[in-house]
Every structure is written in structure tokens, then in C-alpha cells.
Amino acid sequence: MTKTSLRRFTAGRALVIGALLILAAPGAAYANTVSATVRTPGATLGPATIDSSISTSAHCTSGLISSGGIDQAIGTGAGVNGNHVLGTEPSSDGSAEYTGTTGVVGTDVAYWIAKGGSGGQVNSSFSTTPYAVCLTSNLINHTQVVMNKVNAPATASTPGLVTATCPTNTALLGGGALVTPSNTGNLKAIASFPTFNNSAHDFGKKAAADGETNPDSWSAVGWDNSTNAGNETYAYAICSGSGINVSGVTVKVRYSEANGPNTGSTGQNTTVGCGVGDGKLVSGGAAISGGNVTTTDFTGPGSAGDHLNGSFPSDSSGNPVGDGTTTAVSWTAFTHTGGMTSTANHSDVWALCANDGV
Structure with missing residues (x-):
């Protein structure tokens, strides 16, 4: 050579x-390319009259909605039991609600509605704050909303549970809940959580447990302290778009359950966060329940007046994050009793953490 x-x-x-x-x-x-920015316009005051509701929304100016949240101020003294969550839900424009035909109802939505309602009492401090979690990812560049509904709860103190399931070969990113009508005062949404459409989770009646991966469904629970045959409960699943390669996407569930609140007119916060290596926080869920929701079918809390006042992205201490936050790692459930003492109440909270790295 x-x-x-x-x-x-x-x-x-x-x-x-x-x-x-x-x-x-x-x-x-x-590497994981998922990032999430929280958007919130701040609080909207109200409702100011009994048996009424307010609706407010947050908007993703960039990225896609992976979920959203709600936080309510209830004030002190008279009326603190009146404010409650009616809905935490995706929207096409910030005001329209997906309540028609079930199935895939929207794509690439950028708004999240927070809907609050009053019961038989009001307080001048009542307000509702919406949160939108805005996702960017190299693998997930489209989303779709799946909605399912049920004509329930029809009787008092009976959970009205419904589950929405993502299409095959898509990834669940988050979800939401809504109850209607919004002017009865007694109806409220008491649970919104990730689950699986399989027999091990009784097809949505048992929630996803801590450490489980890639849930495919979202369940919502309505709760009433009176009988109303016209009640409807809606579940929303936020799923990745069709035709997207999700084989490299892992969504890790983090879950925590705490006893209480059980004393009348009392609230508490319960928080869970994404762990090291779990991925970025993209959504969360909350419930007030009879407990053991990951091992048994969902049961309602001890009193018909028990309710949610919040399900929102937060810091590790349970404080809601501000507009533009890109470092949220936790999700908080704000649960509250009505005016009566309850027994065996539990507060449940979920965080979903996404990783699209291989």
C-alpha cells in the first residue's frame, strides 16, 4: 500500500x-423534551347569590393544554361551606363546554374552564381561579379531548361516576370533570382522577395508584345532597393526537391519600409531587372520598355536603403557582366539609408526570 x-x-x-x-x-x-408552563389570569369574584355559578378560564398562548385546575377562595365566617367546584374542564374558546355527543369532541384545545357554584350560603370573599397547564414535547405535538357522560347522580349521597378512555395508541396526559345543572346549589364535582379501562381497575371505578404508569382513562364523580333526575356528570380525557408515536412516552402516576377533613365547616390541603426521574408535571386530579380509592370502587364521603374547593398545580407546600411558572412539580387537592361533621372522609390527590425520552 x-x-x-x-x-x-x-x-x-x-x-x-x-x-x-x-x-x-x-x-x-x-432526553426528556416535555416542558409545561402554567397560565392563570387570577381570581374571578363570585358567585354573589345563592344557587348560582361563575365560569372563568385560562389560556395557553403557546403549547397545548395537557390539563388544568381550579382553586376557590371561601372566606371566613358565614357562608364558608357554600362555594364548591362544578367543573374543571377543557374548552375550545374559554366559554363553550363540551356537553353534546360523546367521543372525541375537540383537538389541540388551548383553554381551560374553572367553574364554581354556590349552595344555600354565599360569602363576599368567594372567588374562582383557573389554571391551564400548557405542554410542549418533541413527540406530542397534537392533542385530542375525549368526553363521556352519565345521567347521574340521580339520588342523594350516591356517586355519579363516569369514565372517558383515550383512543388506542395514544397517551393520556390529563383530564377533567363537570356537573350540570349549575343552579341547584346541591350538586358538585367531588372527584376527577386518572384510571385504567381494565378489569383490575373495574373499568374506571378504581383510581390509578402511586407508581403506576400510562393510565389510559379519566374518571369524574358527581355528588348531590338531594334527588334530581336531571343531573349529568361529564368526564374528559386529554389524550395525545392520533397517529403520533407514543412508544417513547411514559406517564408516571403519583398519588397520596390523607384522612379528613371530618369536622364540619373545615378544609384541608393534600399535596403530591413528581419524583426524581418521573418526568415533568403535566396534570393532576383530586377527590374527597370514603377512602381506598385505588383498591376498591369509589365511594362517596361521609356527608352529602362534603365537596372540593380546589385541584391545582402547586409548590411542594401546597401553595398554588403563579402565571408563567415552568417549574411546578406538585399538585394539590383542596377538600372541604359541609356544615355537618363527617366520618371516615379522605382527601385524595394525583400528579401525572410525563417523560418522552427513550
């Missing part, structure tokens, strides 16, 4: 080895 040929061979061999090294080494393309 001539010197010129030897130089060409050596250079070519070096290029091949370099190419192999580039292919074999883990690089940025394999």
Missing part, C-alpha cells in the same frame, strides 16, 4: 469509528 493510500484508509477508518461513536452515545435527542 502506498503512503497516499494508507493516509486515505486511516482517515476513512477514523470517520467510520467516529460515526459509530456518535450513533452509540446517548445524546440530547434521547
